[in-house]
Amino acid sequence: MLKTSDPAELQLIAKQTRRLIIEMITAAKSGHPGGSLSAVEILVTLYNDVLRHDPANPRWPDRDRFILSKGHACPVLYAVMAQCGYTPVEELKNLRKLGSIYQGHPDVRFIPALEASTGSLGQGLSLGIGMALAARLNQSPSRTYVVLGDGEIQEGQIWEAAMFGAYHHVDNVVAIVDYNKIQLDGFVKDILDLEPLVDKWKSFGWHVIDVDGHSIPALQKAFAEASATKGKPTAIIAQTIKGKGVSFMENNPKYHGVAPTADECTKALQELA
Amino acid sequence: MTAATAAMRDAFGTALLELGATCPDLVVLDADVATSTRTSAFGKKYPERFFNVGVAEANMTDIAAGFATCGLRPVVSTFGLFLSLKCADQIRNIIAYNNLPVVLAGNYAGFSDSYDGASHQAILDISILRAMPNMAVIVPGDAVELRQALEFALKRNGPTYLRICRNPTPVLFDDAPPFEFGRVRKLRDGSDLTIAVSGVPTFMAIEAARRLAARGVSVDLLEVSTLKPVDAQALVESASKTGRVLTVEEHTIVGGAGGAIAEAISSRCRAVIDRLGIEDCFGESGDYVLLLEKYGISSLNIERRADALLERTRP
Ligand SMILES: Cc1ncc(C[n+]2csc(CCOP(=O)(O)OP(=O)(O)O)c2C)c(N)n1
Ligand SMILES: [Mg+2]
Numbered sequence: 001m002l003k004t005s006d007p008a009e010l011q012l013i014a015k016q017t018r019r020l021i022i023e024m025i026t027a028a029k030s031g032h033p034g035g036s037l038s039a040v041e042i043l044v045t046l047y048n049d050v051l052r053h054d055p056a057n058p059r060w061p062d063r064d065r066f067i068l069s070k071g072h073a074c075p076v077l078y079a080v081m082a083q084c085g086y087t088p089v090e091e092l093k094n095l096r097k098l099g100s101i102y103q104g105h106p107d108v109r110f111i112p113a114l115e116a117s118t119g120s121l122g123q124g125l126s127l128g129i130g131m132a133l134a135a136r137l138n139q140s141p142s143r144t145y146v147v148l149g150d151g152e153i154q155e156g157q158i159w160e161a162a163m164f165g166a167y168h169h170v171d172n173v174v175a176i177v178d179y180n181k182i183q184l185d186g187f188v189k190d191i192l193d194l195e196p197l198v199d200k201w202k203s204f205g206w207h208v209i210d211v212d213g214h215s216i217p218a219l220q221k222a223f224a225e226a227s228a229t230k231g232k233p234t235a236i237i238a239q240t241i242k243g244k245g246v247s248f249m250e251n252n253p254k255y256h257g258v259a260p261t262a263d264e265c266t267k268a269l270q271e272l273a
Numbered sequence: 274m275t276a277a278t279a280a281m282r283d284a285f286g287t288a289l290l291e292l293g294a295t296c297p298d299l300v301v302l303d304a305d306v307a308t309s310t311r312t313s314a315f316g317k318k319y320p321e322r323f324f325n326v327g328v329a330e331a332n333m334t335d336i337a338a339g340f341a342t343c344g345l346r347p348v349v350s351t352f353g354l355f356l357s358l359k360c361a362d363q364i365r366n367i368i369a370y371n372n373l374p375v376v377l378a379g380n381y382a383g384f385s386d387s388y389d390g391a392s393h394q395a396i397l398d399i400s401i402l403r404a405m406p407n408m409a410v411i412v413p414g415d416a417v418e419l420r421q422a423l424e425f426a427l428k429r430n431g432p433t434y435l436r437i438c439r440n441p442t443p444v445l446f447d448d449a450p451p452f453e454f455g456r457v458r459k460l461r462d463g464s465d466l467t468i469a470v471s472g473v474p475t476f477m478a479i480e481a482a483r484r485l486a487a488r489g490v491s492v493d494l495l496e497v498s499t500l501k502p503v504d505a506q507a508l509v510e511s512a513s514k515t516g517r518v519l520t521v522e523e524h525t526i527v528g529g530a531g532g533a534i535a536e537a538i539s540s541r542c543r544a545v546i547d548r549l550g551i552e553d554c555f556g557e558s559g560d561y562v563l564l565l566e567k568y569g570i571s572s573l574n575i576e577r578r579a580d581a582l583l584e585r586t587r588p
Pocket of ligand 1: 034
């Protein structure tokens with residue numbers, strides 16, 4: 001596994017991750033490209049630089065925890081974990097097929113190195129806070145990172161977790177909102193606007209960092225700032241573009257949950273060459 | 274039976290659109306899956322009577338309850354899994370408890386959200402909804418019946434759960450008598466064995482019964498679309514005659530159609546009851562038909578289980 005803090009190297013992994021996402025969703029003929037592509041830099045920076053983890057020892061008790069609360073974006077998680085050596089890269093093309101370890105949503109029955117099966121939106125932050133509090137009780141240095149969708153945080157439970165995390169000073173949990181401005185049925189602002197989002201998290205008692213979610217150096221800086229922040233949890237509002245990296249998918253609600261055709265796949269891979 | 278297929282979700286979307294014109298009190302709510310459940314068409318035509326609440330199912334459910342208290346006829350639409358689980362308290366303690374006329378549309382039911390996998394597959398919704406007083410539970414066998422059940426539910430004086438499949442399935446009841454709430458449909462008259470089927474597997478049971486008949490096994494085939502209140506009289510009549518009942522459903526056998534039918538029969542007559550459905554387990558990702566087959570929901574397996582039941586109970 002390539003562990004690196006060099007943004008150029010991480011950028012290369014990010015590009016390869018995008019290629020794998022396009023290839024696996026095309027092969028599956030279903031899945032969620034938009035929200036997978038928007039979270040690429042976030043997951044690559046976490047898995048290849050920030051997280052303390054060991055693919056050879058996935059149950060290491062003091063490891064950092066990662067939860068993809070927006071589980072439908074699992075293609076990005078699968079691509080990143082496979083490149084780290086957790087699971088076979090060759091099998092990514094079996095995404096969503098009967099018997100594949102790469103289920104339509106992350107599934108610990110098939111990939112034991114995952115921290116939890118997810119898919120029902122709105123629950124990952126509470127789960128992550130539980131893990132972070134457990135680390136505190138166990139006097140473990142483990143930190144927990146939870147990636148949330150912007151549509152996902154319309155769920156009330158997210159805000160129950162937000163209140164709880166701040167009240168209990170859970171400073172070893174980091175919520176990363178993939179703020180790609182699009183949910184399943186369209187643009188967030190046309191369905192249930194979240195603004196002012198930074199102020200909301202602040203008013204709930206969180207340390208908030210507003211960053212360009214596609215800038216690896218900006219994300220690295222944000223994760224460092226989160227680690228240095230004591231006494232309150234951190235929310236990173238990652239400003240992203242849904243479908244990032246593939247011109248015809250960018251900012252296009254259609255590609256929330258529609259797979260590219262073979263032609264679209266070819267075109268996308270050319271753009272990601 | 275015609276060879277044509279139709280998806281219940283499409284019939285649902287079309288029906289809402291048409292009913293919008295004749296039912297001015299109809300209000301439709303969805304939770305960011307309107308494109309998938311087909312309520313989006315209603316939303317385009319009647320934006321003032323459509324609310325996409327975002328990813329917030331519980332909130333949606335109680336807003337609908339509020340509408341219902343004021344004389345409107347709300348239809349709440351999302352995936353059956355989230356509706357039955359995330360909104361269980363809202364449905365039970367507000368909608369059912371207050372006996373409010375809300376139509377609960379459980380979309381993408383059974384294994385029909387096949388590729389999304391276990392987290393999305395509503396295979397326990399019937400057990401949950403069935404346990405709520407005042408609730409009616411309807412599991413249509415095809416798109417035609419779904420449409421008729423929806424029209425019924427919009428007139429019912431109380432809450433109704435409608436189970437809706439995502440994928441195209443054979444059209445069975447195009448030329449048949451219309452859906453009757455609380456009544457089974459007799460699809461075949463027989464004396465050796467009762468097959469009581471609910472939902473999508475109805476077409477499989479029809480096929481299995483035909484093959485069994487060709488081998489001289491006479492099947493009393495009942496389609497049970499209303500699971501609450503279940504048609505106890507018709508079920509007991511059939512079970513008394515055959516003494517053997519095979520229930521078939523696309524749902525866990527813990528408390529689903531098999532449970533409802535067994536409860537109705539077991540205290541009223543003597544019959545051996547076998548329940549075919551999803552054993553007590555989670556699903557997984559894959560093609561819809563392959564998944565159904567893997568988990569035992571196929572005409573071949575219905576036939577096999579019918580044979581086994583006959584073998585076991587040979588006098
Ligand atoms: C509780 C729940 N409700 C509904 C869904 C169906 N669903 C899957 S993705 C999605 C939209 C999510 O939008 P967002 O969080 O913005 O995801 P992203 O844009 O990152 O893909 C919905 C409604 C779900 N998985 N869980
Ligand atoms: Mg989004």
